[in-house]
Amino acid sequence: MRAAPVVAPFRLLALVSLLAATLAASPGGDAQARRVSLIVTGAQVVTMNPGREVLSPGAVAVDGQRIVAVDRPEAIAARFTAPETIDATGQILLPGLINTHTHAPMVMYRGLADDLALMDWLQKYIFPGEAKTVSPRMVRIGTRLAALEMIQSGTTTFADMYYFEEEVGRAAREAGLRGVLGQTIIGFPVPDAKTPADALTRTEAFIKEFAGDELITPVPAPHSMYTLDEASLKAARQLANRHGVPIIIHLAETEDESRISREKHGLTPAAYLDSIGFLSPAVVAAHCVWVGPEDRVLLAKRGVKVSHNPESNMKLASGTAPIPAFLAAGVTVGLGTDGAASNNDLDMFEAMRQAAFLHKLIARDPQAVPAAAALEMATIGGARALGLDGKVGSIEPGKRADLILVSTRGARQTPMYNPVSHLVYVARGDDVQTTIVNGRVLMRARRVLTLDEAAVLSDARALATEVGKAVGRPPV
Ligand SMILES: [Zn+2]
Numbered sequence: 101m102r103a104a105p106v107v108a109p110f111r112l113l114a115l116v117s118l119l120a121a122t123l124a125a126s127p128g129g130d131a132q133a134r135r136v137s138l139i140v141t142g143a144q145v146v147t148m149n150p151g152r153e154v155l156s157p158g159a160v161a162v163d164g165q166r167i168v169a170v171d172r173p174e175a176i177a178a179r180f181t182a183p184e185t186i187d188a189t190g191q192i193l194l195p196g197l198i199n200t201h202t203h204a205p206m207v208m209y210r211g212l213a214d215d216l217a218l219m220d221w222l223q224k225y226i227f228p229g230e231a232k233t234v235s236p237r238m239v240r241i242g243t244r245l246a247a248l249e250m251i252q253s254g255t256t257t258f259a260d261m262y263y264f265e266e267e268v269g270r271a272a273r274e275a276g277l278r279g280v281l282g283q284t285i286i287g288f289p290v291p292d293a294k295t296p297a298d299a300l301t302r303t304e305a306f307i308k309e310f311a312g313d314e315l316i317t318p319v320p321a322p323h324s325m326y327t328l329d330e331a332s333l334k335a336a337r338q339l340a341n342r343h344g345v346p347i348i349i350h351l352a353e354t355e356d357e358s359r360i361s362r363e364k365h366g367l368t369p370a371a372y373l374d375s376i377g378f379l380s381p382a383v384v385a386a387h388c389v390w391v392g393p394e395d396r397v398l399l400a401k402r403g404v405k406v407s408h409n410p411e412s413n414m415k416l417a418s419g420t421a422p423i424p425a426f427l428a429a430g431v432t433v434g435l436g437t438d439g440a441a442s443n444n445d446l447d448m449f450e451a452m453r454q455a456a457f458l459h460k461l462i463a464r465d466p467q468a469v470p471a472a473a474a475l476e477m478a479t480i481g482g483a484r485a486l487g488l489d490g491k492v493g494s495i496e497p498g499k500r501a502d503l504i505l506v507s508t509r510g511a512r513q514t515p516m517y518n519p520v521s522h523l524v525y526v527a528r529g530d531d532v533q534t535t536i537v538n539g540r541v542l543m544r545a546r547r548v549l550t551l552d553e554a555a556v557l558s559d560a561r562a563l564a565t566e567v568g569k570a571v572g573r574p575p576v
Pocket of ligand 1: 201202203386
């Protein structure tokens, strides 16, 4: 009795202040909760961090552009509160997919000419078709269509190479996608440049327009060693050096390219580029199919990044890039779809699956490219290839919030024993529910928020009628 009057008011005071602090915090949070912009909770979180941790289940707190914490759902709930929480139960959360080689506006040529080898396809259909139909408007409408497809299928970063690349940059930025975008430099007159010198001038202007952009890295994209002379290749290289940006090129894609290089220079395409001082860790080389053991050693030594495009290589019957050998040699390999005209879509889930299957078949070894290796190429490997691994490619505190959610509750995904296996061997682009880039939700529950889907599709259909008329193949 005697002690009660002293102790009780103190306890009451403590209780009142605790209650006040709880009320001051946002609903559901406690006194210590930090307010962030977005929480994604309840998913199987495939982090792709250095330990390749998978949280079952897990949650991620995002503040502004960045991931601030990755933990168990109850730990995130205790530490953070947010105005928007996505309940991702029954879904896989993984880093957004990174397409290391495409030509976004070429979605406008999807299915225009199929079942041809690269040189026939390029020289009889694509180059002449492009000469008649590529314009800033075509690039704008095509990129919007490609962006819609990429957002819907979980691609958050793409490396591009095309004409009027500033239009690709503007459309990508509006859609909210991240891009390493290459202005094409090529040795014959094209719609945006009469000469390689013109193309170099417009590349420099393009680099200046997007310098310091949060989402877009503008880069030079010399088309290939067989469509450019030595002086233009060197000038493109110097331009990239001057601005400290990567450089994108097609390399050793076909046997024809290899033959042309040997006849002209007495060297393989890779050895020729090295002989003119072109190769460096800033080079993102698409394809690298026709590379012998010496070329592989050379590319590894120079730190060249390889973009593997299995679907395009199969469809154009170009050959098989020695990806297991590259990986064994420590070469950074990213995955790409190539343009939709040689694929014919931009679905990176399909690219992962085909990469895994192709190398198992060729090597007659089921371990040649396991599921984990295919997923690596499409995420952290792609980020390394593009020099973006400090920013994206894995789910880790401090990195930009480029995240996707993939459903796992349909018949095709049931049951699930291993999320990594499902992502590579079961999932399709259409299974992506939510796409987030730089902390911004671009698609929520399959609804794209940054593009007017109906307008993008109707603009593309109208433009296809013009393309069809110009090349004598009207769309149906
Ligand atoms: Zn290409």
